[in-house]
Amino acid sequence: MGMKGNIGATDKQTRIVIGLGMAVVGLATLGGLLGLGMMVGAVVTLLGLVLVGTGLARVCLLYRLFGIDTSRSH
Template sequence: MEKNVGGFDRVWRLVGGALLVVIGAAALVGAVAIGPVLAGVMVVLGAVFFVTGVLQRCVINRLLGLDTYRGDRTETTHTDEASMERPS
């Protein structure tokens, strides 16, 4: 799968994902009172966001046709050698 996460989308996933994991983990140890189910969901979602930001690949973006990655993509073009040798 090609990279499809970049720019602000990637930064949001890295920062937001890390924050969700930290807050969810704090709730699981009792430092924040939000409930264990919500804390577990926050940890899992945060980890998914963070990993998709690091890998720059997201299945949901691919299914929706979204692409925020603007990196160096080299497109391979196949040129027929015989057509290059023909005079114009």
């Protein structure tokens, strides 16, 4: 049994697209292609992966903490 989803379709798509973009930038930084620094690369990669993961799972714990629900299933 999982948690009830609180992320709607548009929110899901936005998270996945932005998350993938962030992960690519982060990995490029970690690979030395961008000069943003290793720490920035690691943080941006991690945040990107979190966005993709929450988008795919359609559950955001911060949304739940603040009572936000962008899904239409109330």
